[in-house]
Amino acid sequence: MADTEIEIEIPSYFLCPITLAIMRDPVTVSTGITYDRHSIEKWLFTQQKTTCPATKQHLPSLDLTPNITLRRLIQSWCTLHALQRLPTPKPPLTRPHLLRLLSSAAHSHSLQSLKSAAAESHTNRRIMAAAGAPEFLASLITTPAAEDALSLLCALQLPESSLKPLSTPNFIQSLTLILQIGSYESRSYAINLLRSITEIADPSTLTSLNPQFFTEIAQFLKSDDITRKERKSALKTLASVCIWGRNRVKAVEAGVVSAAIDLLLETSEKRMCEMLMGVVEVLCQCAEGRAELVGHAAGLAVVSKKILRVSGAASEKGVRILQAVSRHSATKAVVAEMMQSGVVGKLCLVVQVDCGVKIKERAMEILKAHARAWRNSPCLPYHFISSYPS
Structure with a gap:
């Protein structure tokens, strides 16, 4: 005889209004609606909502009151239907x-x-x-x-x-020390805390960061034993701090530009490339950063390579990096390298494809600025360069 499935109808007031799953720990919010604790805590504290899911009313208080009567009814119902009795939750x-x-x-x-x-x-x-x-x-x-x-x-x-x-200098210094000498797990926790703290710290705290802070971040980026999530936390930390004071110079001197370029050579992940290009763009706003970029054997080439191959955001950052180099660091050797490494060809392609007006204008500015030096480039068609000054 085949087994028969017995369907048990669960009373609707035993179900959480958010998930429609049976409540294990019913709690009541200030609007009088009862939810399962796990579900309403996820709504309030993980998703950062401040309204009652059922009534859409604003919750003046986020206190959750245990609904002991309903919990006992659910436990009695489970016993009556020979289901596993729900354990009494800890208060x-x-x-x-x-x-x-x-x-x-x-x-x-x-x-x-x-x-x-x-x-x-x-x-x-x-x-x-x-x-x-x-x-x-x-x-x-x-x-x-x-x-x-x-x-x-x-x-x-x-x-x-x-x-x-x-978010004090002393605590940031302590986390920096953990990055230097801590275990793998400790370093992982430390970089995640630094990411969160540097996003909300006062500018006065961020402008006084010790050079050792940037050295440890650069070493962390170069580590082979960290995850992509941890590397992204390090890049977010740099993005938060490098816009303040002389932090750009400190980061460059710590080797961040070199580390970012090496990572760009290795990765093709969209978000990672965008973050790396963003850090390089910020650091290229200072002369030291631009010098480090053009001094790296693959610096200009890898920035050019990522343009039009990753995303619109990465392309925009890449063209801005090349524009900064073109405006402020375009020595004769650098201009020649830009042609040899494929930068000129990529800029010409940017001008011709549909990639946004601003990016096209920046690319045109770079090409026009060095038209005399690049007139013999095989990448530039005659009709394109004939309008440039000779």
């Missing part, structure tokens, strides 16, 4: 309990209880962020508990208001 941390955990960790440097609490729910992580846990964890960066403290800081997914107090 969220209270502030007094958290303070006791922090006090205990401060004496033993054991963060296991805090890590377990953070893993349980978004609510716990939010309470920890508001109760001073980030500052406490930051104080452990120079102790043997550094790796656990860094991992927990990353796991807390701190909002800007909690990150801001950490």
